[in-house]
Amino acid sequence: MPRQIYINGQYFAPDDAKISVYDHGLLYGDGVFEGMRAYSGKVFRLTEHLQRLDESGRAIGLQMPIDLETMANDVNETVARNEITDGYIRLIVTRGAGALGLDPFKCSNPQLIIIADSITLYPDSAYENGLDLVTASTIRNHPAALSPRIKSLNYLNNILAKMEGLRAGCVEALMLNHKGEVAECTGDNIFIVKDGKLFTPPIEAGILEGITRNAVLQLAQQAGIETAEIPLTRHDLYVADECFLTGSAAEVIAAVKLDGRAIGDGSVGPITQQLNQAFRTLVRQ
Structure with a gap:
C-alpha cells in the first residue's frame, strides 16, 4: 500500500506531504529528530526515544507541539497505518514557519512529522x-x-x-x-x-x-x-x-x-x- 506520512495529526501521501518553504527546519536546520526501529510491529524503546527528543527540544528552546503520550500514540498509529512490521521510523519536530532571518521567536506552529518506512543503511x-x-x-x-x-x-x-x-x-x-x-x-x-x-x-x-x-x-x-x-x-x-x-x-x-x-x-x-x-x-x- 502507498505510504502515509503524518504531519500534525493528519495523514498524506508522500507527494502531498508538505511543509512551508519558510519553515526554519528547512531554512536553518532548526529542529530535532529521532530515528527508531520497529520490530514485529512494536517500536523499540519508544519511551526513551521520545524523552531524548523532548530533551533535545528543550535544549534549543523548542517546545513539543503535543504531549509525549499523545506523540507515542501517533507514532504507533503511523506504524500501523503503514503496515510496518520490521521497519524504521523518522520523527521530526521543526521550529515552524517564520520570517527570513535567524530569529526563532518569529516562528509559529512547530511541525510534527512522522515517517514510517524501511531502511537499508549498509549492505x-x-x-x-x-x-x-x-x-x-x-x-x-x-x-x-x-x-x-x-x-x-x-x-x-x-x-x-x-x-x-x-x-x-x-x-x-x-x-x-x-x-x-x-x-x-x-x-x-x-x-x-x-x-x-x-x-x-x-x-x-x-x-x-x-x-x-x-x-x-x-x-x-x-x-x-x-x-x-x-x-x-x-x-x-x-x-x-x-x-x-x-x-x-x-x-x-x-x-x-x-x-x-x-x-x-x-x-x-x-x-x-x-x-x-x-x-x-x-x-x-
Missing part, C-alpha cells in the same frame, strides 16, 4: 563480514559550540565526514573530537573489545548518547562482560581485538578494518557476535 555483506572504516578529517562538532547530545536537523558535520568515507571506498567513517580522541562514526556509536573487556567513548567525548548504545552496554553487563566508558584514541582501535558500531538504523555491525589496518584478525569477533545475537533477541521480546 547485507557488511553485516556478515564487517565494515571497513576510514578516519575523517572532519571532526565532531565542538561540544562547547553545539552539544552533541542534541539530535538536531543540522547534520552537515556528519554528512561531510560521510562523504570522506565514501570517497575512500568506505560506507562509514570514524570521527574524532576536538581533542583528537575517538568520538563516534557519522551515524553510529563505536565500541571496541580488548582482552575480553568492552570499551566505548564516554558522553564527555562529544557523542550522541545512543539508545542502542545503552542497550548494548546493559546486555554486556548482564552477560558478565566488563564494560568501561573511557576516552579512546585511534591507537586503541588499531590494537583492539574487535570493534563494532551501534545505532537505531545500523543496529549492531562489526568494523574489521580502520585506515587500511585490520582490527584483530580482520573478522567479526566472538563478543561482537554474542552481543549482536543478544540484541536481536532483546528487540523481539
